[in-house]
Amino acid sequence: MNTLNDPQTPFAVVDRARTDRNIARLRAHLHASGVPLRLHVKTSKSLDVAARVFPGGPGPVTVSTLAEAGYFADGGYTDVLYAVGIDPHKLPRVLALRRRGVDLAVLLDSVAQADAVAKASADAGDPVPALIEIDCDGHRGGIGADDPILPEIGRRLADGGAELRGVLAHAGESYFADTPAARREAARHERDTVVRAAGHLRRAGLPCPVVSVGSTPTAHAEADLAGVTEVRAGNYVFFDLVMAGIGVCDVDDLxxxxxxxxxxxxxxxxxxxxxxxxxxxxxxxxxxxxxxxxxxxxxxxxxxxxxxxxxxxxxxxxxxxxxxxxxxxxxxxxxxxxxxxxxxxxxxxxxxxxxxxxxxxxxxxxxxxxxxxxxxxxxxxx
Missing domain, CATH: 2.40.37.20 (D-serine dehydratase-like domain)
Known part of the structure; x- marks a missing residue:
């Protein structure tokens, strides 16, 4: 019987009971909201952890690398979102995974990316699904919900051979929201911004079946997700001191x-x-x-x-x-x-x-x- 006294240090330890408790907490919260989870696997990058989130079999996942997409595809996961802005040079790898039966969607926020995805889709005869990233808080990538380029990007995809699947936002600034009220406001703003963007696309006659939001702080903060079709979160399976520091969890949850x-x-x-x-x-x-x-x-x-x-x-x-x-x-x-x-x-x-x-x-x-x-x-x- 091995204990933590036996392996050579340093090594990583996961507390199964805490992990399961963290998973159950968000599952209950999202069940009340009626919106499904798309697990972000970038934190654990582990089929064993994902299996605890999806005990009935593989569910929808978000990945941060195409290597993750391949690893989870090997484990039976076929509903995959690659949630980093697409580099056109990676499209052959995307298409190869799709040929394996993986419904792999990509993320973009520019006409140039949309044109590249559309061309690769047309050349391959495979309409690659793409989500347009919406910037809800100035944290990183994405375009504004009211940016006039939004419907143009959507048209380049829909008319060029790709699939416009929807819109996505990530409330990155929520990692600095250190009160419950601030986290609720971040979650509501994330929701309202991406829903507004979806409305602009639909009024332009474009499809927008997916409206995706997500971060660990906002996923736990808001129950009213009207207009949202999925929530992405991943850090929550382990949590960490940053999350404890802003009050999303306690140190005992790590x-x-x-x-x-x-x-x-x-x-x-x-x-x-x-x-x-x-x-x-x-x-x-x-x-x-x-x-x-x-x-x-x-x-x-x-x-x-x-x-x-x-x-x-x-x-x-x-x-x-x-x-x-x-x-x-x-x-x-x-x-x-x-x-x-x-x-x-x-x-x-x-x-x-x-x-x-x-x-x-x-x-x-x-x-x-x-x-x-x-x-x-x-x-x-x-």
């Missing part, structure tokens, strides 16, 4: 962590050194602008108890530095060389990306350490 080992001490600097640097945890500093800066992650004991005021304060390639958070009046805990601790990450997607599999714990323990009950594979690459 299902992903990284086990590291103490390898040294610098008492003159108040440091404890570990063998887990940014190659194990990432260098994401997503909590730096929040009310509580968690450094590179919170530190817990091997059984998951948070060590008061101890954070991962520094990260070089293979070394992690643990220290008391600035301003703390606490005492640095005694953690001898060889002690194992767990790091709760700022950004679950970035931390998971450092690992090829998850060591799954489920509540059992032996010799004072959680038992590893399974290993879940994880995919990577582009």
């Amino acid at each position: 299902a992903l962590s990284v086990v590291v080992t103490v390898i040294g001490h610098r008492p003159d600097r108040g440091w404890i050194l570990t063998d887990g640097g940014w190659t194990a945890t990432s260098r994401d500093r997503g909590t730096a602008t929040q009310r509580i800066d968690q450094g590179y992650g919170l530190v817990t004991t091997l059984d998951g108890r948070v060590l008061p005021d101890l954070i991962m304060s520094g990260a070089s390639q293979e070394h992690g530095t643990l220290a008391l958070r600035p301003g703390s009046t606490g005492v640095l805990p005694e953690l001898p060389v060889g002690t194992r601790v767990r790091i709760l990450p700022n950004h679950a997607c970035a931390t998971a990306a450092q690992h090829r599999r998850y060591h799954v714990i489920g509540g059992g323990a032996a010799a004072g350490a959680p038992v590893v009950e399974a290993h879940w594979a994880r995919h990577d690459g582009w």
